[in-house]
Amino acid sequence: MADANDQSGRFGGQVAVVTGAATGIGRATAMRFASEGAAVACLDIEEAENESAADLCRANGADAVALACDVRSRDEQQSAISAVVERWGRIDVLVTSAGMYVGGPLREIPLDRWENLVAVNLTGVLTSNSLVAPIMTTQGRGSIINISSMAGKTSWPNSAEYSATKSGVIGLTRSAAMELGPHGITVNAVCPGNTLTDMVSKVAVEIGATLDMTGEEWLAMRAEDTALKRLAQPEEIAGVIAFLASDDARYLTGQAIEVDGGLILS
Ligand SMILES: NC(=O)c1ccc[n+]([C@@H]2O[C@H](COP(=O)([O-])OP(=O)(O)OC[C@H]3O[C@@H](n4cnc5c(N)ncnc54)[C@H](O)[C@@H]3O)[C@@H](O)[C@H]2O)c1
Numbered sequence: 227m228a229d230a231n232d233q234s235g236r237f238g239g240q241v242a243v244v245t246g247a248a249t250g251i252g253r254a255t256a257m258r259f260a261s262e263g264a265a266v267a268c269l270d271i272e273e274a275e276n277e278s279a280a281d282l283c284r285a286n287g288a289d290a291v292a293l294a295c296d297v298r299s300r301d302e303q304q305s306a307i308s309a310v311v312e313r314w315g316r317i318d319v320l321v322t323s324a325g326m327y328v329g330g331p332l333r334e335i336p337l338d339r340w341e342n343l344v345a346v347n348l349t350g351v352l353t354s355n356s357l358v359a360p361i362m363t364t365q366g367r368g369s370i371i372n373i374s375s376m377a378g379k380t381s382w383p384n385s386a387e388y389s390a391t392k393s394g395v396i397g398l399t400r401s402a403a404m405e406l407g408p409h410g411i412t413v414n415a416v417c418p419g420n421t422l423t424d425m426v427s428k429v430a431v432e433i434g435a436t437l438d439m440t441g442e443e444w445l446a447m448r449a450e451d452t453a454l455k456r457l458a459q460p461e462e463i464a465g466v467i468a469f470l471a472s473d474d475a476r477y478l479t480g481q482a483i484e485v486d487g488g489l490i491l492s
Pocket residue numbers: 245246247248249250251252269270271272295296297298322323324325326327346373374375376417418419420421422423424425426
């Protein structure tokens with residue numbers, strides 16, 4: 227079994243923390259780091275699915291742990307990060323994939339819905355970054371990859387609140403990159419286009435209904451809007467995340483990388 231002392235694989239001997247690891251992009255990312263030699267900590271609010279993500283990492287030969295954590299709670303994030311450091315003594319990679327989508331017309335956005343979205347998508351990311359930064363600073367090395375969205379770079383109707391949180395993640399990433407760069411830490415954002423996860427299936431039904439379309443029809447339209455004429459698989463986003471954490475990307479920081487199959491060109 228690979229553990230944090232195992233030097234085999236691109237991330238051999240490294241420790242990766244992935245929030246939102248239970249499903250979708252986070253799960254694919256946890257698996258990717260596990261299969262390339264890292265010890266992996268899976269953090270998520272959905273405990274059963276998170277345990278199964280950690281099981282899959284272990285089945286890929288990695289040392290892995292599932293930690294129940296609501297990213298809205300600084301105390302829960304602190305406990306999870308402390309447990310990782312206690313177990314493995316270091317954190318080399320942080321990926322903040324925990325997130326949610328809500329949308330609707332601007333005039334109908336309830337304040338409590340906005341506050342909850344900001345707590346998950348933006349404050350949750352800020353908290354993860356701020357808790358891991360001192361650990362990586364002491365090490366003199368680390369990679370932080372925050373998951374934004376193409377919605378943080380461009381705009382569509384009825385997604386003001388989601389877009390705002392995802393643009394916020396890009397601003398946070400740029401500033402953190404400037405602050406942590408002198409300590410050997412890179413900080414980048416990944417902006418996925420529509421990726422075939424539970425989240426996008428739900429979004430497709432919701433947005434499709436507003437356009438008199440089925441979820442499948444909306445997804446087909448979104449695929450047609452890309453240069454590649456298809457939507458992303460979560461593993462394709464995970465591959466870019468792994469690149470950003472790798473030695474090949476040590477001189478790459480403060481960027482918000484569009485992984486959208488050419489959607490932005492349309
Ligand atoms: N799927 C897409 O098309 C797409 C596109 C752009 C950006 N994104 C972003 O990618 C990230 C991952 O999304 P996904 O598509 O894999 O969706 P997903 O729903 O499959 O995964 C999101 C994960 O975050 C977890 N989570 C939600 N709230 C949490 C909380 N409070 N505390 C801890 N964990 C929490 C969920 O339990 C889930 O496991 C999100 O930040 C999302 O905004 C997704």
